[in-house]
Amino acid sequence: MIHSKLLVEKKRESLKHGLADLAQQVGLALEKSLEAMRSQDRALAREIVEGDASINFARRALEQEALLGLAAYQPAGPDLRSIAATMELVGEVERIGDYAADVARILLHDERLRLPGDLAAQVAEMGDAALAMFRDAMIAYEREGGDAALARAAAARDDQVDALQRAAVDAIVDWIRAHPEAAAPGVALSWIAHNYERVADRATNIAERVVYIATGEIPDLD
Numbered sequence: 001m002i003h004s005k006l007l008v009e010k011k012r013e014s015l016k017h018g019l020a021d022l023a024q025q026v027g028l029a030l031e032k033s034l035e036a037m038r039s040q041d042r043a044l045a046r047e048i049v050e051g052d053a054s055i056n057f058a059r060r061a062l063e064q065e066a067l068l069g070l071a072a073y074q075p076a077g078p079d080l081r082s083i084a085a086t087m088e089l090v091g092e093v094e095r096i097g098d099y100a101a102d103v104a105r106i107l108l109h110d111e112r113l114r115l116p117g118d119l120a121a122q123v124a125e126m127g128d129a130a131l132a133m134f135r136d137a138m139i140a141y142e143r144e145g146g147d148a149a150l151a152r153a154a155a156a157r158d159d160q161v162d163a164l165q166r167a168a169v170d171a172i173v174d175w176i177r178a179h180p181e182a183a184a185p186g187v188a189l190s191w192i193a194h195n196y197e198r199v200a201d202r203a204t205n206i207a208e209r210v211v212y213i214a215t216g217e218i219p220d221l222d
Contacts, residue, residue, distance in 0.1 A: 009079070011069040012079055012082050012086075015062065015065060015086045015087075016082070016086065016141075018062045018065065019086055019090055019141070020138070020142050022055065022058045022059065022062065022093050022094070023093050025054065025058065025097070026093050026094070026096050026097040026100065027131065027134065027138075029048050029051060029052070029055065029101070030127070032044055032047065032048050033045075033100040033101075033127070034124050034127045036048065036103070037107065037120055037123065037192060038120060038121070040107065040113075040120075042107060042108060042111055044104075045103075045104035045107040046108065048101055048104035051101075052097060052098070052101040055094055055097040056094065058094075059094035062086075062087075063087055063091070066084075066086055066090070067087070070084065070087075078145070081212060081213050081216060082146075085210075085212055088209055089141065089206055089209050092205050092206050092209075095202055096134060096199050096202050099195040099196070099199050099202075100195075103192050106188050106191055106192055106195075109188070110188075113184060113185055113188060114185060115185050115188065115189060116175060116189075119168070119175055119185075119186070119189050120189065122168045123168050123189050123193045125168075126161055126168055126193060126196050126197070127196040127199070129160055129161050129164060130161050130196045130199040130200040131199065132157070133155075133157050133161065133203040133204075134202070134203040136150060136153070137151055137154040137203045137204075137206040137207045138206065140207065141209075145213070146213035146214035147210065148210065148211045151206075151208075151210035151214070152219075154203060154204075155203070155207035155222075157200075158201070158203075158204050165194075169190060169193060172186045172189050201222070208220070208222075
């Protein structure tokens with residue numbers, strides 16, 4: 001019995017470290033997407049797209065590891081919550097990586113596209129806020145037993161990201177009205193803003209699972 005418990009704990013920690021590594025990759029991809037947008041660096045955008053395959057592979061490997069852990073060790077209580085929730089979190093984190101890659105693909109769609117600097121900076125501000133939410137939610141996950149208070153605080157900032165998106169979209173619409181003959185940069189930025197808003201939504205989902213790991217309760221933090 002003691003031996004089995006130790007094996008479960010070892011598997012739980014292995015998954016935890018694996019997810020932390022995946023989150024680090026995804027956080028770096030988001031950072032690069034923000035830099036690529038600010039500087040309109042197409043080479044960096046291509047690097048993000050190429051790196052997405054590694055993130056996808058890591059997701060599949062971690063999901064398989066979690067399934068094997070559930071089947072082989074049949075954990076209970078906090079161990080079950082941790083392993084089952086981690087399997088869900090793997091998918092959430094990988095999807096955030098997809099949003100970084102989608103931003104890069106938007107930048108690569110038309111290499112002649114030039115984004116208005118002031119609007120790009122406004123969208124980058126909301127992207128920075130969404131990235132900070134994601135990182136804090138993952139810090140909450142990585143703390144022993146899960147940090148419910150930090151997770152809730154991270155999720156609470158979703159309203160801030162939503163407000164920044166509304167302001168950015170309003171500014172983009174005004175710019176398009178003023179430049180109807182060249183609307184493409186505004187449309188591209190509106191889609192980029194949408195991707196960063198989805199990062200914040202996924203970060204909220206992560207925070208909810210962290211609260212579940214820590215307390216056994218499933219909150220609605222949206």
